[in-house]
Amino acid sequence: AQTVTQSQPEMSVQEAETVTLSCTYDTSESNYYLFWYKQPPSRQMILVIRQEAYKQQNATENRFSVNFQKAAKSFSLKISDSQLGDTAMYFCAFMIQWAGNMLTFGGGTRLMVKP
Amino acid sequence: DTGVSQDPRHKITKRGQNVTFRCDPISEHNRLYWYRQTLGQGPEFLTYFQNEAQLEKSRLLSDRFSAERPKGSFSTLEIQRTEQGDSAMYLCASSLAPGTGSGSKQETQYFGPGTRLLVL
Numbered sequence: 001a002q003t004v005t006q007s008q009p010e011m012s013v014q015e016a017e018t019v020t021l022s023c024t025y026d027t028s029e030s031n032y033y034l035f036w037y038k039q040p041p042s043r044q045m046i047l048v049i050r051q052e053a054y055k056q057q058n059a060t061e062n063r064f065s066v067n068f069q070k071a072a073k074s075f076s077l078k079i080s081d082s083q084l085g086d087t088a089m090y091f092c093a094f095m096i097q098w099a100g101n102m103l104t105f106g107g108g109t110r111l112m113v114k115p
Numbered sequence: 116d117t118g119v120s121q122d123p124r125h126k127i128t129k130r131g132q133n134v135t136f137r138c139d140p141i142s143e144h145n146r147l148y149w150y151r152q153t154l155g156q157g158p159e160f161l162t163y164f165q166n167e168a169q170l171e172k173s174r175l176l177s178d179r180f181s182a183e184r185p186k187g188s189f190s191t192l193e194i195q196r197t198e199q200g201d202s203a204m205y206l207c208a209s210s211l212a213p214g215t216g217s218g219s220k221q222e223t224q225y226f227g228p229g230t231r232l233l234v235l
Contacts, residue, residue: 004157033222045158045206045226091157095222098213101171102148103224105157 002027002094006106013082014114020067021077021109023092031097034068034075039108040088048090051075053097082113117142119227121207127233128197135193136230140209147190148224149182150206151175158206164190165212197234204229 003026013019025034036048051059051068058066063083067076079086092106120139128134140147146165150158161180162172166187176182179197184190194201208224215221 035223037226044228045208047223047225050223093157095224097222101163102160102173103150103158103208104160108155108157 002029002096002104004092004094004104004106006090006092006109008109009107010110010112012112012114013079015082015084017082018078018080019082019111021079021090021092021111023075023077023106025073025075025092025094025106027073027094027096029096033095033097034066035093035095035103036064036066036077037091037093037105038086038088039091040085045091049077079111084113084115087111087113119207119209119225121205121227121230123230124228125231125233127235129235130197130199132197133193133195134197134232135191136205136207136232137189137191138207138209138227139189140207141225143211144209144225145187145212145215146210146224147184148208148210149190149192150208152204152206152229153202161192194232197232199234202232202234204231 005024032053034051037045038048039045049061063080065078089108091108093103095103122137148163149161152158161176164184179195182192206229207227210224
């Protein structure tokens with residue numbers, strides 16, 4: 001079974017600063033996807049970024065980038081130039097590739113961006 | 116693209132009553148998933164469909180829970196004889212199955228707004 005751990009329950013950052021959210025996972029699979037999802041207060045889960053395990057290059061989406069360390073089973077999310085709208089719960093999630101089944105989520109990190 | 120929609124958004128019921136939730140996936144998506152999320156936690160997988168076939172069910176899905184996707188489009192999740200422990204957010208997601216679509220959209224799950232259930 002796969003497990004996903006987010007060791008930072010809460011974090012805060014000043015507007016315009018950079019913050020990194022941590023995620024580690026455990027699996028015996030070789031081919032998988034990793035995701036970061038954002039869930040703003042009382043709003044729906046939004047995909048932030050996706051990483052395929054076979055790709056060595058770290059994924060980037062505008063101000064969001066990941067540091068994927070496959071050997072260490074680590075998948076951190078860096079948010080640059082933080083904005084007030086980034087305030088949300090952030091969930092790291094794992095999915096086995098081609099099995100196309102369930103996402104396994106971590107417990108989440110609550111991020112507060114302060115003005 | 117119209118996103119994933121869920122109805123109702125909120126439901127309050129008394130213990131012992133039956134409730135039914137509906138999910139409409141993104142139109143071209145052939146996979147549909149149900150998750151349950153309790154306050155302050157990450158979502159937990161319940162079940163998923165490919166077209167009309169239910170392919171996997173979690174141990175969390177007790178006998179009181181049933182899900183259907185009769186024509187491979189929308190899905191319903193029914194909870195019979197609700198209990199207070201069923202209070203949670205029920206999330207629906209949809210995706211393209213492996214081998215369909217292309218690039219980064221394949222297998223990525225897109226979520227609806229959820230149905231928040233409160234059992235009194």
